[in-house]
Amino acid sequence: MNQGSSSFRTASLASAASESAASPELAVPSAQRASSQRPVVTYALVAVTTAVFAAMVFSQLSPRHPATELLLIGWGANLGPLTIGGQWWRLLTSVFLHIGLLHLAVNMWCLWDLGSFAERIYGRLCFLAVYLISGITGALVSLIWRPFALEAGASGAIFGIAGALIASFCLGRLPYSGKAAKAAILSVVAFAGYNLFVGLFGSAAGVAAHMGGLLSGFVLGLMLARTSLRLTIVVASISIILACGLVKRTKDYVIPAERGRTALAAGQSDQAILAFSESVQKDPKFTEGHSLLGQAYMQKQQPGLAEGAYRRALALQPKANGLRYELAMALLAQGRTGEALSEFNEMAGSDPKSPAAQTGIGTVAEMTGDFPRAFEAFKRAAQLDPRNPQAYVNLGSVALQAHHIDEAIAALSKAAELQPDNPKTLLTLSVAYNAAGRQKEAQDAYGRALELGRKQQHK
16 A cells, blocks of 8 residues: 555445444444444544645645655654654654655545444544554554655555454454355455555565554454453553664664765765764664765775775675675775676676676776777676666777777767766767767767756856
């Protein structure tokens, strides 16, 4: 029930609910309810969530929140560094936020469909408690699973309602006839199973929220069948508080890591190095922290220290070719071409379709003057990643050095087609045209490069 997912229509639930209306003995966990009671809490939740989305869309025009991510953060989305840093209220507010109209529409459809049925069974207060507690729990599980992922949506809360219904049906505490009970539980299980399956094609954080909400709702359903609503809420609240404390203790490395990301993006290498060093000190097994520390050292032009950081990251994830590529580039920056080539070859051996590995091999060959080998490697990289303009720039540049003028013109023309606003590519293409004696094309490419350069300077 993240973006792009869909609900399984619970039409048979309505027939089960209507059949249960005839039974005066219907006992829900901790409360009696009238089957004719209107699900006003469900209506209110749909209305409030929709109103929040409308307000977000309107505020997106504000200069304070120019980007969707910043907009979500400003409204209270769940983001590890902020939530763990003390803004725990984001676990609740994120339940009422959605990323796009489709995301909102699917979740509200599910809430309207499933919530209307569940509220008539559990009663208003009990239904609201299950919804909010499951939503918070789902957001918390998502935070544990992917602390750097931006998470928002009512998925966990809606799955919590499904989990509570499954628990109630399994306990047999709801006096449906056998046929009605079977139809109802099959619909709820199908709803949960279908959306969990669809969620597998979305983000890992979304799947975690689904599972967290479903399991918490199931536990709440079991508790409500055996104890009072008040005691259930107290136990759930204490459990959430203790879980937050545990998350704070085990995931506190994300706070300096996010501080380091911000500094790295701003080109503040020293601050980034300090922040990432603090992060990996708190969690020595934080692979991404070591990798980011290596990037910070490379930004400060300290490839020797970057090499150490990348090696520590690679020791934690030996099969991560992205880390191996970064390590090889750090070795190249130190002039250790042989060792770098060994790393690139290992990448190509483990993943023959890796364009990065071929790019690395070509870079080493070009640095050592082996232009034929560089040409073949860059050509292979362009074939593996035909939409990457830099692959064609590399191929064109080395073809020019190897005096393969026609190949250089073809590659650089493709790069200019894929990235028409890059003046450097056009300048290199101008040189290639000039080498081929095609003066008019050379002048045209040079003129376009100068015009683009002026426009970019004015920006």
